Every structure is written in C-alpha cells, then in structure tokens.
Amino acid sequence: MQVYTMRRCLALTLLLAAASGLQHSAVLDPDGDLVIHWTPEEDSNSIVIRVEARTRGWAAVGFSPNGAMTGADIVMGWVDGTAHAQDMHAVGNSAPLLDDSDDVELLEGSENSTHTVFTFRRPLRSCDTEHDLSLGMDTTRLIWALHESDPTPGRGPSYHGTRRGVRSVSLDGSGVFRFPAPGESESFVFGNSEVALPEAVTYYHCSLKKLPDLRDKVHYTGYRVKLDPATAPYVHHFVLYSCTIPAHMHDQFDEYARSHPGSECYSKNMPPRWSFCESVGVAWAVGGEGDMLPDHVGMPLGHEHGGSTYFMLESHFDNPHKHTGLKDSSGIEMFFTRSLRPVEAGILSVGHSVTSTQLIPPGQKNFITASVCAGTCTEKHLPIEGVQIHSVLLHAHLAGRTLNLRHVRNGRELPSVAHDWTYDFNFQQSRIMSQKVRILPGDTLLLDCGYNTEDRTNVTMGGFATRNEMCLAFLTYYPRTHLHGCGSYPHVGHYLKDLGVRAVEVTGLELPPVSGGDVWTVGGFKYKADGANQLMALKNETEDEENIGSATNASAEGSRDDWFNKAQLSTMKVSVEGSPTVTLYEYLTQMSWGQPAVDALQAQVNGGQVFHRCQNDKLVLQSDYREEHAGPFSYPEFEPLVAEATACPQGRTSGAAGRHSLLSLVSLTVVTTASRLLL
Structure with missing residues (x-):
C-alpha cells in the first residue's frame, strides 16, 4: 500500500519544515530515505532547497516535465570531505550531462554516519x-535517485538501481x-x-449525508481527506454537494440520510430528488x-x-484492473469552529459543463x-467590490496536460488566476493564490484545457x-454570494456542420445541423427544468417519482464507462452524404479523424459559439431553464495578455550549445563552508 504509506509520511512535513528552517517539506519516498525542504523567494526569483538523503554517497533531485529522465533538470550533490553540487540535465535514460550554464549556488553540505x-x-x-525548467505554481514532478558511493573522478556516478522515484509537488x-x-479543532x-x-474500471457511488x-x-473552516488504507489506491476523487431543497422535502431527506445505503450515481437506482x-x-x-x-x-x-443541512457525497473509484472484493470506508473530515468568523466564503465551479459534446480527437499532441x-x-x-479568490483546484482526467x-x-x-x-x-x-486575485462584476473567466x-x-x-474528460476549476472565494456555477457548452450544431453533417434528426424532425443543434441543446435544458418542476410538485416519494427518475436517468445499453455518452448522444441522429x-x-465514434476534421473541430471548441450556464444556489434546479442557460453566444473578443520575458544578465547564455561528459571534477562547484557564489 505505497499510496497510503506516502500519505502517512506527508503528515510529518510541517514538523520537518520547522526543523529545517525552511517553509515547506516533502518526503519523496515511502521509507523516508530522501526528504527535501524548500522556501521559494519570489522577490529574488529564486528557491532554496535542502536535500536530506539516507546515503553516504551521491543524491540527486530533478525537475522533470513528465516524471521521466528525458528533459529533466537535475541537481546532484555529495560530500567527500568537501561538498559538491552540479547543475545538470538528462537527454535519456542515461547518466545526466553538465549544463554549460551553471545556475546552482551551493550554500552548504555535510555528511554523518x-x-x-x-x-x-x-x-x-x-x-x-x-536545460532549466521554470518552477512555480505548475505541478513539478520531482525525480530522485541515491547511491551508496560518491562519484568516481573521470567516470561519474554509479547506477542508482532501484533507489529512485518520482513525486509531484507544488514548489x-x-x-x-x-x-x-x-484536539485543536472540532470536526466530523x-x-x-x-x-x-463493483468489478468495473470506473464507479461513482453517491450517498446522502x-x-x-x-x-x-x-x-466550517476546512477539510482533510481520510483514506481507507485498503482502498486508497482506488479512490480518485470526492465531491461533496450541498442540497438546496424546499421545506416539505426535509422529512424525506432525513430518511435518505438515515437508511438509504447509497447507489451508483446518476443511475436509475439513485433517488431523483438527489x-x-x-x-x-x-x-x-x-x-x-x-x-x-x-x-x-x-x-x-x-x-x-x-448553509446546508443535507449533502450528497460523490465518490469516484478508479479500478483499471477490475480487482474484486474491495470495500471502501474513506471520507472527508470537516473542521468547524463555534467562534464565528467575520467573513463567509463560497465555492464557484467554472469550466466546461460535463457533457458528451466535449470532444477531443485521437492522435493529438x-x-x-x-x-x-x-x-x-x-x-x-457579484458585489460591486468583487470577490477575493483564496484557492483554486484545477481538474481534468487522464488526457489532461495543461x-x-x-x-x-x-x-x-x-x-491568469491559476494555471498548470x-x-x-x-x-x-x-x-492557495499567493497574489491578491479579485474578480469584479462583469469580468469574464476562460478555462482552457490542453489534452494529449x-x-x-x-x-x-x-x-x-x-477515460472520459473534464475541464473544471473549483474556486474558493469570499465574501460568499449566491453564484456557485459558471460555465459553458459548445454549440454542437456548428461543429457538426463543419464536420460534414448534412442534416440532423431531433424528435422526429429532420433539420439543418445548426438549427437542429439549437433544438437539441435547448430541448435538453427544458427537459431538465420540467423534471425539476415535477419533483417539486410531489409531496412524498411515490411511484410517479420513480417514473420521473426512470425517464431522467434512462441510458442506452453499454458498459459502465460509456453509458453516459451513449445516453446523451443517441437522442440525435445525423445524416452524411452517401x-x-x-x-x-455512432457517427462520432466511427468517423475518420483526418487533419481537416481535427482543424474544423479545434476552431469551434476553442473560439466558436457556446451556450452559457449561470447557476445560483437559491434553488439549484431552476423551474425555468432560461434562468440558468442562455445562448448561443460568440466566443468573447479581447486583447490577449503578452507574457513578460525573464530579464537575463547581459552575456548570459540561454542554453548549452554543446554537451559535456559527466563529472569532470575540475568543473565541480566545491564548497567547504556555507558560501554564496555570484551567478
């Protein structure tokens, strides 16, 4: 259970940071053989890193773009009476090479038994x-390796064998x-x-709390995840949704929380009122x-x-090898205080609505x-003074890269408010947003997601x-408002037209793709609002509610992993010449994705027309779809930001033209005591 062991190690990081005198710490391997401490110094564009390795030989940490050796920016250090450090890079799964530009300043080094x-x-x-990677808000994949011997002059370091690993951190x-x-805070x-x-690659379980x-x-002041050690490697995410319900539903939700065992989310077994x-x-x-x-x-x-009294816990499990006999008791520890705080916060979800019409062609970089x-x-x-962003969680799935x-x-x-x-x-x-980020009334937020x-x-x-995709950001902000969701859907009719579709069939009508896309999309909005109205009218759980649920959650036949896509996309038929x-x-999964089709789709989903979604929490399911959905609208026009280049001292190189062999000891940075070297 390496995942669980790592999580237990993480609990030590605050104590470790305090002991080192640096702000942050991370245990890079389950056995604690390598620990790093660091403090970013944004004002001086630098970061101080302390490496503590259980070895009397060499230790190396690297900043990798993808967790592999190739392209990694590496610092190797050791002590053989004097301390050494080198600025290096890797071009493959082989010994790293020295950088022409030495950007590592060794401050101190020591060795004990x-x-x-x-x-x-x-x-x-x-x-x-x-050869040097930029460090900051983006996820940094730290690769590391150890060996019991110091490097040999003229030959370099011995191969590390199995004493290596990778860990993602935010430096x-x-x-x-x-x-x-x-004992410091009350919690539940x-x-x-x-x-x-179940024996399934993907499973979503929903339960009422x-x-x-x-x-x-x-x-409420914050939360911490509590993972069951038996199932920690299978738990992908939790989302805790608050329930906004009328008073006449409270008794029914009491019963759900008391006796309902939970069910597969968004299936016919999940009560529609959820x-x-x-x-x-x-x-x-x-x-x-x-x-x-x-x-x-x-x-x-x-x-x-x-606030809310009732919540739905959505648990997403990822079981790619379909292991059996697993039972999960993971959850979320919620911290709270009885000493009320002067400002109240809210959470805003921003991004691409979770829909099958978010399309990413195969074979794309x-x-x-x-x-x-x-x-x-x-x-x-939003209030006239706007809202302050405290933290952001960015979310995509396996193909997500940026x-x-x-x-x-x-x-x-x-x-950018946030990026990775x-x-x-x-x-x-x-x-946590290190800079003061404030969103004002009238501001537009755009979430761009890149996929490979x-x-x-x-x-x-x-x-x-x-294996599906998402493109979402969850913003914790204050002061709290009624806004909790702000995003968009693509206009399916426009990209179907550009993909060569001649006509679409919706509710028995054959229409041009653009107008058919309008009817199909708006009809879906209205259908959901009508279902909400029917549920609101019911005073008790009845057979009628079960019928509403069956209609709302009806899905096409298929595996657990594709039922959602088949259910959404089987309600429209398309005609292509010949x-x-x-x-x-069927059309989207059977078509040939040549470059013209890819280019046409890219133009539509990154700059084409969209339907807006604007959700408030007064009543989450609106009685009229037009209170939540609008459009279609054109993608907004604006003057793009021009990134500022890093100012470099005159005469500095921007990279190595040639490559040195490893560890010619005459080129080493050698420090016998803590010192500062001019860069």
Missing part, C-alpha cells in the same frame, strides 16, 4: 531556457496547508461505510490532502443559518477545449469515466 545533506539555491525562472508552496492538530466525518466496489446536531451556528444536491461544497482529488480557509473566513453550516464564464453572469451575481484559468476585464486579458502547464492527473491539490491523445485511436468525450443515418454517438 547515515546521511548526506546539501542545500542549494537556483532560479525559479532561469535564463538557461534549454511555490501554494498546495501546502496547515491542518489542525489533534462524511464518509463511506464498507461500500462494495445529514449534518450532525451542532446546536448553534458554526463555521438531483437537488448540485452546489459544490468540497472538492478533493487524488494527490491532494485537503484545504483550509484563512483565519478570518468561514462557511455557515445548516439551512437555518444560511495538444488539443485545446475552451469554456466561458460570461461577464453577464458575474455582473449579475489547464489555464484566464481572466478578462474590460476587453483586456489580465494575468504540467498537470498531473495523480496530483490534484488545491492551490497520441495513445488513443478513437474520439475522447466528456463524461464521468476516467452514408446511412446513424446516432450522433
């Missing part, structure tokens, strides 16, 4: 753009939170209880630990205090899908399965 320790400084953004410290020590747990995982009796108003639980309260994904609010900020709990949180939505719901939450005001793009140019599906941690599908032979669709009429799902 068990450990080698060295501390160095390097730029966050180096002028050696060929700017934005993903590091201080959680309450035992929303979790699973021996939930049996009720707030414990807290007597008085309290403020669809009133749609406002995100907590979002956690694999690799993260949790999130804590600032000391002056809290969230109310309990409907009588402006960097395919971009874009979504819009419209200025009309922020204008309607996410960039862009910020536009008055027709001009501002610096080296996204890691297995490291999804909330990031070079290993896939068929189209990837949006959806819930791990081919029989087929469902939209």
Whole structure:
C-alpha cells in the first residue's frame, strides 16, 4: 500500500519544515530515505532547497516535465570531505550531462554516519531556457535517485538501481496547508461505510449525508481527506454537494440520510430528488490532502443559518484492473469552529459543463477545449467590490496536460488566476493564490484545457469515466454570494456542420445541423427544468417519482464507462452524404479523424459559439431553464495578455550549445563552508 504509506509520511512535513528552517517539506519516498525542504523567494526569483538523503554517497533531485529522465533538470550533490553540487540535465535514460550554464549556488553540505545533506539555491525562472525548467505554481514532478558511493573522478556516478522515484509537488508552496492538530479543532466525518466496489474500471457511488446536531451556528473552516488504507489506491476523487431543497422535502431527506445505503450515481437506482444536491461544497482529488480557509473566513453550516443541512457525497473509484472484493470506508473530515468568523466564503465551479459534446480527437499532441464564464453572469451575481479568490483546484482526467484559468476585464486579458502547464492527473491539490486575485462584476473567466491523445485511436468525450474528460476549476472565494456555477457548452450544431453533417434528426424532425443543434441543446435544458418542476410538485416519494427518475436517468445499453455518452448522444441522429443515418454517438465514434476534421473541430471548441450556464444556489434546479442557460453566444473578443520575458544578465547564455561528459571534477562547484557564489 505505497499510496497510503506516502500519505502517512506527508503528515510529518510541517514538523520537518520547522526543523529545517525552511517553509515547506516533502518526503519523496515511502521509507523516508530522501526528504527535501524548500522556501521559494519570489522577490529574488529564486528557491532554496535542502536535500536530506539516507546515503553516504551521491543524491540527486530533478525537475522533470513528465516524471521521466528525458528533459529533466537535475541537481546532484555529495560530500567527500568537501561538498559538491552540479547543475545538470538528462537527454535519456542515461547518466545526466553538465549544463554549460551553471545556475546552482551551493550554500552548504555535510555528511554523518547515515546521511548526506546539501542545500542549494537556483532560479525559479532561469535564463538557461534549454536545460532549466521554470518552477512555480505548475505541478513539478520531482525525480530522485541515491547511491551508496560518491562519484568516481573521470567516470561519474554509479547506477542508482532501484533507489529512485518520482513525486509531484507544488514548489511555490501554494498546495501546502496547515491542518489542525489533534484536539485543536472540532470536526466530523462524511464518509463511506464498507461500500462494495463493483468489478468495473470506473464507479461513482453517491450517498446522502445529514449534518450532525451542532446546536448553534458554526463555521466550517476546512477539510482533510481520510483514506481507507485498503482502498486508497482506488479512490480518485470526492465531491461533496450541498442540497438546496424546499421545506416539505426535509422529512424525506432525513430518511435518505438515515437508511438509504447509497447507489451508483446518476443511475436509475439513485433517488431523483438527489438531483437537488448540485452546489459544490468540497472538492478533493487524488494527490491532494485537503484545504483550509484563512483565519478570518468561514462557511455557515445548516439551512437555518444560511448553509446546508443535507449533502450528497460523490465518490469516484478508479479500478483499471477490475480487482474484486474491495470495500471502501474513506471520507472527508470537516473542521468547524463555534467562534464565528467575520467573513463567509463560497465555492464557484467554472469550466466546461460535463457533457458528451466535449470532444477531443485521437492522435493529438495538444488539443485545446475552451469554456466561458460570461461577464453577464458575474455582473449579475457579484458585489460591486468583487470577490477575493483564496484557492483554486484545477481538474481534468487522464488526457489532461495543461489547464489555464484566464481572466478578462474590460476587453483586456489580465494575468491568469491559476494555471498548470504540467498537470498531473495523480496530483490534484488545491492551490492557495499567493497574489491578491479579485474578480469584479462583469469580468469574464476562460478555462482552457490542453489534452494529449497520441495513445488513443478513437474520439475522447466528456463524461464521468476516467477515460472520459473534464475541464473544471473549483474556486474558493469570499465574501460568499449566491453564484456557485459558471460555465459553458459548445454549440454542437456548428461543429457538426463543419464536420460534414448534412442534416440532423431531433424528435422526429429532420433539420439543418445548426438549427437542429439549437433544438437539441435547448430541448435538453427544458427537459431538465420540467423534471425539476415535477419533483417539486410531489409531496412524498411515490411511484410517479420513480417514473420521473426512470425517464431522467434512462441510458442506452453499454458498459459502465460509456453509458453516459451513449445516453446523451443517441437522442440525435445525423445524416452524411452517401452514408446511412446513424446516432450522433455512432457517427462520432466511427468517423475518420483526418487533419481537416481535427482543424474544423479545434476552431469551434476553442473560439466558436457556446451556450452559457449561470447557476445560483437559491434553488439549484431552476423551474425555468432560461434562468440558468442562455445562448448561443460568440466566443468573447479581447486583447490577449503578452507574457513578460525573464530579464537575463547581459552575456548570459540561454542554453548549452554543446554537451559535456559527466563529472569532470575540475568543473565541480566545491564548497567547504556555507558560501554564496555570484551567478
């Protein structure tokens, strides 16, 4: 259970950081053989890193774009009476090479009977753009290796063997939170209880939870994930949705929380009324630990205090090898305080609505899908002084490589709210915003997600399965407003037209693709609102409710991983010249994705027309779809941001023209005591 062991090691990082005198720490391997401590120094464009390795030989840490050796930016150190450090890079699975430009400043080094320790400084953004990686908010994949012997002059280091590994971290410290020590805060747990995982690659389990009796108003202050050691490697994410329901449904939700065992999410077995639980309260994904609010900020709990009493816990399990006999009891520990805080926070989900019409062709190195949180939505719901962003969790699935939450005001793009140019599906941690980021009424947010599908032979669709894709950002902000969701859908009719579709069939009508796409999309919005109206009218759980649920959750036959796509895309049929009429799902999965088709789709999903979605939490399922959905609209026009180049000293090289052989000891940086070297 390496995942669980690592998580237990992470609990030590705050103590380790304090002992080192640096701000942050991470245990890079389960046995604790290599620990790093670091402090980013943004004002001086540098970072100080201390490496503590259980070896009397060499130790190396590397900053890798993808977790592999190739392209990694490496620092190797050892002590043989004097301390040594080298700035290096890897061109393959072989010994790393020296950089022509030495950007590593060795500060100190020492060795005892068990450990080698060295501390160095390097730029966050180096002028050696060929071999040094920029460090900051983006996910950094730290590769590491150890050996019991020092390097041999003229020959270099011995092969590390199995003493190596990789760990993703956020080196700017934005993903590091201080959680309450035992007894320091009151808390309760929303979790699973021996939930049996089916023999399926992807499984979503939903269960209804009720707030414990807290007597008085309290403020939620943060959460920490609690993983079951038996199933930790299979837990991909949790989303805790708050339920906004009318008073006459409280008794029924009490019964759900008391006796309903939970069910597969969004299936015919899930009570339809659970669809009133749609406002995100907590979002956690694999690799993260949790999130804590600032000391002056809290969230109310309990409907009588402006919060929620009922919650739906969505648990996503990823079981690629379909292991059997698994039962999960993981959950989320919710911290709260009875000392009410002066400011209340909210959570806003931004991005591409989870829909099968999010399409990514196969064989793509960097395919971009874009979504819009419209200025009309922020204008309607945000206070005149705007809101402050505290933290952001970026979320995509296996094909995700880059996410960039862009910020536009008055027709001009501002610096990104958050970005991750080296996204890691297995490291999804909330990031605290180090800079003051404020969203004002009328501001537009754009979430761009880049995907790599070079290993896939068929189209990837949006959806819930791990092999489906998502493009979402969860923003914790304050002060709290009623806005909780702001995103968009692509206009399916426009890209079908550009893909060569002659006509579409919707509800028995044959229409041109653009107008057919309008009818199909708006009809889906209206259908959902009509279902909400029927549920609202019911006073008790009845056979009628079961019928509504069966109709709402009806899906086409298929595996657990594709039912969502088939259910959505089988309600439209398409006609292409010279081919029989087929469902939209069949058309998209059977078509040949040549470059013209890829280019046409790219133009539509990154700059084409979209439908806006603007959700408030007064009543999550609106009685009229037009209160939540609007469009189609053109992609917003604005003046894009021009990135500032890193200022480099005159005469510095931007990369090595040639490559040196490893460890010619005359080129080593040698330090006998802590010292500073001019770069």
